[in-house]
Amino acid sequence: MNKNRKQWFRAAAGAAVALAGATYLVGQLSVGPPRTPSSSPIAVTPNDR
Amino acid sequence: MANPDKNTVTEVDVAGDVKRKALEVGVGEEPTHAAVAPSGRWIWVANTVSGTVSVIDAVDPQNPTVFENITVDTEPFGLALTPDGKFVYVANARSNDVTVIEAATYKIITTIKDVGREPRGIVITHDGDEDDSDEKIHVTQFLGTDRRNVLIGADDYKEGRVSVLSTATHSKVNEIALAPMADSGFRSNGSALGRIAAANPAVFDRVTGAFPNQLQGMAIFGNKIYIPSTGASQDGPVRFNVNVQALVSVIDVEKDEEAKIDGQVLTLNMNRGIQFEAAGPNKIFPSSPLAAAFKRSQREGYVVSAASNILIKLTLDEQGRPTVNAPAAANDPGGVVRIPVGQHPRGLAINSRDDRAYVANEVSRDITVVDLTRDTAMATVRATELPARGTDDVHILLGKALFNTSRGVNIPELGPDFVMGDWMSSEGWSSCYACHPHGLTDGVVWIFGAGPRFTLPMHSTFAPRDPNDQKILNHSAIFDEVQDFENNIRGTSGGVGLFQSEDGSQDPQLDAFNPKNAGRSTRFDALAFYTAMGIRAPISPARRVEADSPQGLNIAAARGRSGAGSGAAIPAQGGYVRREPAQRDPPERRRAAGRRRLRAYVTAERVCLRAVSARWLGTDAGERGGKPGAPFGRVGRRGYAPRLA
Numbered sequence: 156m157n158k159n160r161k162q163w164f165r166a167a168a169g170a171a172v173a174l175a176g177a178t179y180l181v182g183q184l185s186v187g188p189p190r191t192p193s194s195s196p197i198a199v200t201p202n203d204r
Numbered sequence: 205m206a207n208p209d210k211n212t213v214t215e216v217d218v219a220g221d222v223k224r225k226a227l228e229v230g231v232g233e234e235p236t237h238a239a240v241a242p243s244g245r246w247i248w249v250a251n252t253v254s255g256t257v258s259v260i261d262a263v264d265p266q267n268p269t270v271f272e273n274i275t276v277d278t279e280p281f282g283l284a285l286t287p288d289g290k291f292v293y294v295a296n297a298r299s300n301d302v303t304v305i306e307a308a309t310y311k312i313i314t315t316i317k318d319v320g321r322e323p324r325g326i327v328i329t330h331d332g333d334e335d336d337s338d339e340k341i342h343v344t345q346f347l348g349t350d351r352r353n354v355l356i357g358a359d360d361y362k363e364g365r366v367s368v369l370s371t372a373t374h375s376k377v378n379e380i381a382l383a384p385m386a387d388s389g390f391r392s393n394g395s396a397l398g399r400i401a402a403a404n405p406a407v408f409d410r411v412t413g414a415f416p417n418q419l420q421g422m423a424i425f426g427n428k429i430y431i432p433s434t435g436a437s438q439d440g441p442v443r444f445n446v447n448v449q450a451l452v453s454v455i456d457v458e459k460d461e462e463a464k465i466d467g468q469v470l471t472l473n474m475n476r477g478i479q480f481e482a483a484g485p486n487k488i489f490p491s492s493p494l495a496a497a498f499k500r501s502q503r504e505g506y507v508v509s510a511a512s513n514i515l516i517k518l519t520l521d522e523q524g525r526p527t528v529n530a531p532a533a534a535n536d537p538g539g540v541v542r543i544p545v546g547q548h549p550r551g552l553a554i555n556s557r558d559d560r561a562y563v564a565n566e567v568s569r570d571i572t573v574v575d576l577t578r579d580t581a582m583a584t585v586r587a588t589e590l591p592a593r594g595t596d597d598v599h600i601l602l603g604k605a606l607f608n609t610s611r612g613v614n615i616p617e618l619g620p621d622f623v624m625g626d627w628m629s630s631e632g633w634s635s636c637y638a639c640h641p642h643g644l645t646d647g648v649v650w651i652f653g654a655g656p657r658f659t660l661p662m663h664s665t666f667a668p669r670d671p672n673d674q675k676i677l678n679h680s681a682i683f684d685e686v687q688d689f690e691n692n693i694r695g696t697s698g699g700v701g702l703f704q705s706e707d708g709s710q711d712p713q714l715d716a717f718n719p720k721n722a723g724r725s726t727r728f729d730a731l732a733f734y735t736a737m738g739i740r741a742p743i744s745p746a747r748r749v750e751a752d753s754p755q756g757l758n759i760a761a762a763r764g765r766s767g768a769g770s771g772a773a774i775p776a777q778g779g780y781v782r783r784e785p786a787q788r789d790p791p792e793r794r795r796a797a798g799r800r801r802l803r804a805y806v807t808a809e810r811v812c813l814r815a816v817s818a819r820w821l822g823t824d825a826g827e828r829g830g831k832p833g834a835p836f837g838r839v840g841r842r843g844y845a846p847r848l849a
Binding site: 193194195196197198199200201 | 205206208218236237238239240242243244247250262281282283284295325326327328421422423424495497550551552553554555556562563564566571
């Protein structure tokens with residue numbers, strides 16, 4: 156593997172990681188934190204749509 | 205929704221905003237909390253009086269079946285499932301433990317003992333991965349715990365506590381203290397504990413504090429847990445605006461301690477600033493906050509005010525600091541959002557789209573559907589039927605409504621007595637429930653002008669099952685009827701009260717003994733009837749234990765009530781002493797020991813009463829040969845109470 160191909164590979168890998176991270180963060184922002192179970196006199200089923 | 209007065213659970217269709225009652229399923233006695241498994245198929249219900257957990261199979265929503273009743277410990281209250289649905293944790297409020305059930309087999313795999321004082325609410329973290337063995341279970345301890353070396357009756361003499369359990373080890377791993385708030389934002393006129401007389405005309409210049417008490421529901425957002433509580437501010441004068449507060453404490457889940465920013469805890473007094481709002485029907489304090497829930501996608505949530513019949517909106521800043529957007533000063537209108545709901549709401553759930561909240565109203569027995577895009581109530585769904593007019597049940601329900609509200613009653617379908625103004629306190633400040641949660645005690649010593657008063661549980665106001673056999677009331681027998689507490693509605697809560705003249709104005713005639721107050725108000729008579737018939741005694745954790753069983757003897761030994769000469773003692777670590785049957789004393793010796801114990805109790809009671817009367821009723825123990833200024837008894841593990849003067 157020549158030097159240019161190595162650099163290209165590293166850049167591509169870095170971009171992929173950054174993209175995955177950004178996707179995850181956007182997902183977190185849009186979905187919000189995971190729903191957490193807590194006790195209550197009233198509860199909603201997960202299929203409440 | 206759990207219906208504790210009907211022993212049922214109601215299922216309501218909400219998909220597509222149908223909002224229609226689907227069916228009602230019978231469960232155990234006094235169901236209080238319900239939890240849905242992540243699959244949506246199984247519904248778990250804690251039956252507080254039965255001491256059981258019901259499992260409802262809702263695979264066929266039109267024909268659900270209760271197919272399992274699991275006996276847990278005493279007074280199960282809150283329950284929650286792990287995010288993967290594998291384990292169910294049940295808080296047993298009287299036996300102070302948590303039962304762990306394996307959901308797939310319905311088997312109890314362990315009971316976590318000594319969780320704390322009166323565990324009620326449960327919330328389980330979810331770090332987002334599929335492995336739930338690294339999660340934490342948080343359990344509220346309902347009543348506050350004494351702080352060492354703080355004078356009983358001071359506004360900071362207790363603190364709230366939350367227990368932390370591990371899903372990996374099924375054991376208690378930590379306990380988080382929720383500190384008292386040093387400055388509630390409200391000022392009192394004088395200080396009974398400081399022996400500073402109230403000025404006349406009033407001068408409100410004494411800073412008051414409050415400690416978190418009556419911790420029940422919780423809600424997680426991000427890495428923080430938000431815990432509403434009734435803040436007790438017991439140094440007198442015990443009156444409106446300086447006795448109970450509506451607090452929200454914040455826990456840092458990762459650090460297992462109160463969350464801090466720049467070294468300061470984030471505790472919010474939701475009442476603070478509302479005093480600056482302009483007078484009017486919307487100026488309502490959020491009394492008895494029992495539960496909270498957050499949206500998933502926004503830093504917004506709602507707290508249930510059980511006595512004021514509202515949701516109050518809670519907003520978090522980027523660091524997680526909560527606010528209700530109350531005015532900062534006079535002439536600042538603020539931006540408090542209140543949503544009127546039904547009678548005595550006790551919990552809420554928010555749907556997965558964050559656009560609807562469902563509020564469980566225990567007294568009006570319905571569910572308020574809230575449109576969260578507009579912050580308004582949009583519908584009400586009857587969860588279970590109301591009692592028929594003219595029955596004892598409807599009389600008790602009216603009393604329950606009055607006992608639990610800081611405002612008024614509004615259930616028109618039950619007749620004119622169920623429609624009234626906000627007469628129970630000033631601006632929704634407090635209710636009977638504020639100091640007598642569940643009709644019992646808040647565990648607090650209040651500093652009244654006449655002396656310190658530990659809140660009495662009210663289940664023993666009347667003889668069991670006999671509403672005509674009533675004890676004398678208040679510590680020093682200043683009342684002889686429940687209706688005499690009109691004085692407290694007016695004086696302590698700042699309310700108009702229930703004794704009114706024909707023109708609707710407050711009747712100035714009010715005397716504890718002459719004329720009698722029973723019969724003056726149908727509503728107050730209902731409140732008295734509820735006290736007699738509707739307040740349940742706490743269930744003893746030893747109820748299933750035979751006195752002569754090894755377990756019974758263990759309990760007796762641990763409490764120092766074993767037979768004379770038994771040699772039983774409480775070990776230093778506080779564990780129980782096991783006595784084998786062969787070691788027990790013969791029956792006649794045990795009976796003699798019983799008589800001695802009874803005499804000892806009677807003597808102790810007399811000593812206690814003498815000391816109390818000497819200290820607080822103006823008599824001097826020294827005149828009767830006693831020790832002048834003697835403390836009035838042992839208090840907790842700190843030994844003798846500090847002198848109050």
